[in-house]
Amino acid sequence: MIFARTPFRAQFHEMCAKVGVDPLASNKGFWAELLGIGDFYYELGVQIVEICLATRSHNGGLINLQELCMLLRQKRKTDREAVSEDDCLRAISKLKILGSGFEVISVGKRKLVRSVPTELNKDHNEILELAQAQGYVTVDEVEGRLSWTSGRATDALDTLLDEGLAMIDDGHKDGKRRYWFPCVSSISSSVGADI
């Protein structure tokens, strides 16, 4: 199927954008059916939902786009051409149209895909951005780098913990509690590169 080829898809969307056409607006129509656009993104959407559900108990329903893409590629072993992040975003925007509650949010340099109705406020976002450096934060770091009171820091962290977006780590030898955020890093990137 020609639409399965990444370079074609990228060019196709670029062309549509120039002309002001949204190929995803409808599944029907001659071109959509000929090119199999709808099927491709529908299938991708279903797989994205599956991945989000499968990883929810680990990341609380927030997953970074890069990791989602990687898991998607692993899932779609039959694809000769890799799925791009843009493809994921398009599939997700289709899911949005269907009212599924999926959302893509930007936190710092990353894009995160949210599949639960959790609302994140500015404080939560700032903590997530801070966590991108090492995958975790400590209360001291949050207070120090963001100049917050300790109450404000623990409140925000407790909420993120409650929502399942943060995981507690009390095992470091310095005795300081660390709040890890699975959504800002994949498990494999939290250890050194030689693993």
Added chain:
Amino acid sequence: MQKLGDFKLPQFFNYPPYFTYSPALSAVVAHALAHYFNVLHSEMNWVEDIPPQLNLLVSRPVRDTREKQVQLWKDFILDYCKTQHIFVIELEEEFPLFSNPVIERSLSHEARKAFLSALVTEGRAEWLDKGHRKCLILWHRIQDWADIILRFVKDNGLEDGVMTIEEIRSGIESRGTELHGIDRTILMRALKLLEHKGKLAIFKGTSTDDEGVKFSV
């Protein structure tokens, strides 16, 4: 992928938070309620026995994450013990799964006990002592071991035969089978189960070495 010997380690093993087990939140309330209901706190398996009243206090996402953590560790322990033919885990001894030197994390005593207790509750393990320091791991359930023994009997034409306990677990016929090196306690349990079903009779010799079985399969 990180390996332990030739055992492929799961990804969560490299993520520090999975080494922290904290019944946090409502631990105080749980304790109070436990006393109210006259149940010893140590017998309450946190995840499985959580009283309905407390479910409201532990939010759904936190419950899910904690349950997932317990499930991952349970599966990991069973998997590892099965492939490495390990039958007993001693909590206070060094056990490769309980620490990951690469990320410098170890499971606390409480965490080890919690995960093993979860296996016990599921019938996949048993405490060998009152102090809960030694745990027998049933990566095959006793019933499964009984089936394996029956298959062993048929494979070796022992339907009416006699064999000592030691021969079953270390004799020539056992080599290459899962019975080779099986823990004695587990073997005896499986044999007793089969005896109860009339498939064999256990008889004692003059010493443990002579203990044997007369099959009637």
